[in-house]
Amino acid sequence: MSPEGDTAWTLTTLRSVGRVEPVDVPKRRFPEICWQQLLFDDAASNLASALGRVFYAHRFFLFLDRLFPAGWLRDRRARSKEEERELQEAIARKSHVGLPPARGPSRWEQRLCLTKSIRIETLQHRCFKRLRTKVNPAAPAIKYLLTMQPTVDSYRISAKYYDGAYAAMKDLVDTGFYCELARQSGGPVLEIGCGTGRILLPTAREGIEIHGVDNSAPMLAILKESLARDQPGVRDRVSIHAGDMRDFRLGRRFPLVTIPFRPMQHMYTVADQVRALTTAATHVQNGGILAFDVFYPKFERLPLGIGEEQLEAEWSPEPGTVVRRFCRRDSFDKIRQSFTITFIFRVYRDGQLTCEEQETLSMSYYTYPHLRALFLLAGLRPIAEYGSFAKTPLDKDSEEMIFLLRCSRS
Ligand SMILES: C[S@@+](CC[C@H](N)C(=O)[O-])C[C@H]1O[C@@H](n2cnc3c(N)ncnc32)[C@H](O)[C@@H]1O
Numbered sequence: 416m417s418p419e420g421d422t423a424w425t426l427t428t429l430r431s432v433g434r435v436e437p438v439d440v441p442k443r444r445f446p447e448i449c450w451q452q453l454l455f456d457d458a459a460s461n462l463a464s465a466l467g468r469v470f471y472a473h474r475f476f477l478f479l480d481r482l483f484p485a486g487w488l489r490d491r492r493a494r495s496k497e498e499e500r501e502l503q504e505a506i507a508r509k510s511h512v513g514l515p516p517a518r519g520p521s522r523w524e525q526r527l528c529l530t531k532s533i534r535i536e537t538l539q540h541r542c543f544k545r546l547r548t549k550v551n552p553a554a555p556a557i558k559y560l561l562t563m564q565p566t567v568d569s570y571r572i573s574a575k576y577y578d579g580a581y582a583a584m585k586d587l588v589d590t591g592f593y594c595e596l597a598r599q600s601g602g603p604v605l606e607i608g609c610g611t612g613r614i615l616l617p618t619a620r621e622g623i624e625i626h627g628v629d630n631s632a633p634m635l636a637i638l639k640e641s642l643a644r645d646q647p648g649v650r651d652r653v654s655i656h657a658g659d660m661r662d663f664r665l666g667r668r669f670p671l672v673t674i675p676f677r678p679m680q681h682m683y684t685v686a687d688q689v690r691a692l693t694t695a696a697t698h699v700q701n702g703g704i705l706a707f708d709v710f711y712p713k714f715e716r717l718p719l720g721i722g723e724e725q726l727e728a729e730w731s732p733e734p735g736t737v738v739r740r741f742c743r744r745d746s747f748d749k750i751r752q753s754f755t756i757t758f759i760f761r762v763y764r765d766g767q768l769t770c771e772e773q774e775t776l777s778m779s780y781y782t783y784p785h786l787r788a789l790f791l792l793a794g795l796r797p798i799a800e801y802g803s804f805a806k807t808p809l810d811k812d813s814e815e816m817i818f819l820l821r822c823s824r825s
Pocket of ligand 1: 610612614634661675676677
C-alpha cells in the first residue's frame with residue numbers, strides 16, 4: 416500500500432467526522448507507521464485521541480532503536496542526542512497539527528520513512544513479538560500498540576476487481592451455506608480471511624453480528640468502502656480487525672468461526688496451517704463450531720497448461736465497460752503441494768483494451784488425510800464433512816472439502 420494511500424484514507428476518515436478541513440495530499444513519503452495505525456483505528460472519530468496515538472507511535476518508533484540494536488537501526492542509533500531531541504520536538508509539534516506539512520520531506524520524516532525500505536509489515540511483526548515480552552502491557556499507550564496487527568499488501572490488484580469477478584462466477588454458491596450456519600449459531604460470528612466482505616456483508620444484512628479478520632490492507636479498504644455505503648444497521652453489526660490468521664487474538668470466543676473460500680490455501684507450510692487452525696480454534700467457544708472449505712485438487716490437471724491463459728470471468732461494472740479476468744498457471748510444486756498463478760485483468764471501453772493489470776499469487780492444496788492430521792494437531796474434531804455447498808457427501812466426485820469442527824476440549 417502506498418504511503419499516499421494510507422494518508423489519504425486517514426485524512427478522509429478524520430474529515431468525515433467534520434473535525435478537519437479537507438486538504439490536498441501531497442505526493443511524497445510520510446511516516447507510514449503512524450498513518451497505518453490510524454487506518455485500522457476504529458476510534459478515529461476521536462481526533463484528539465487519534466493524534467495522541469500518532470505521538471505515541473513516533474515515540475514508540477524511537478523506542479525501537481533500543482530494541483533492535485543491530486543492522487539497519489545502527490545508523491539511527493548513532494545520531495547525536497541533540498538530533499534526537501530535535502526530532503522529538505518536531506514530532507510533538509506535528510502531533511498537535513496532526514497533518515503533514517505541504518513542503519517536501521524533512522530530515523526527520525525521511526528517517527522515519529526508512530520503513531519504506533525495510534518493509535513496514537516485517538518491522539511491525541518483529542517489534543510486536545518482542546514488545547509483548549518486554550513492556551508493561553498495562554501502560555495505555557503501549558496497550559494500543561500491542562493490539563495493532565501487521566497488514567500486508569497482498570491482493571493489491573485483485574482487491575479492486577474481486578467483488579466484480581466473483582459476482583460473475585455463478586457456480587460459486589458458498590454464501591447461502593455460510594449464512595445458514597450463521598443463522599443457526601445466532602451469532603456473533605468470526606470470519607477469518609474476510610477479504611472484501613463477500614460473505615461477511617450478506618451475513619450482517621441477515622441481522623447477525625459479525626467480526627472480520629484479514630491481513631490484506633487493500634481487501635479491507637474495499638470492505639470499508641462497501642460498509643460505508645451500506646445501511647447503518649448493517650454497519651453497526653460489523654467489526655473489522657487487521658490481523659494475521661496465524662496469530663491474531665481478539666480476546667473473546669464465538670459460537671461460530673468461519674474461514675470461507677480458501678484462506679487456508681494461503682497457508683504454505685504445515686507449521687502455518689496448524690497455527691492458523693489453532694488460532695481459529697482458540698476463538699471458538701465451548702460447544703461452538705469452526706467451519707471452513709478448501710478445494711479438492713484435480714491432481715491430473717495440476718501439471719497441465721503451465722504458461723497458458725484462460726478466461727475465467729467477464730463482467731460489466733458500468734455501461735460500455737467490460738472487464739475480463741484471465742488466469743495463467745505459472746508453476747506447480749508437487750512436493751510442497753502448492754502452485755502459482757497470475758490473474759490478468761483486462762478492461763475494455765467500447766471494445767478497446769484500455770487497461771491491463773496482473774497479480775501473481777500462490778496457493779497450497781490439501782489432501783483429506785493431510786487435513787485430518789492437521790485437525791489432530793490443532794485439537795479439532797470433525798462433526799460434519801461435505802463435498803459441495805449443497806452438502807453432498809465427501810467422496811470421489813467432490814470438488815470441495817468442507818468441514819464443520821468442534822474443539823476437542825469441548
Ligand atoms: C480468496 S480470499 C477469501 C475472502 C472471503 N472470505 C471471501 O469469501 O470472499 C482469501 C482471503 O484470505 C486472506 N488472507 C490470506 N492470508 C492471510 C493471513 N495470513 N491472515 C489473514 N488473512 C489472510 C486474504 O487477504 C484474502 O482476503
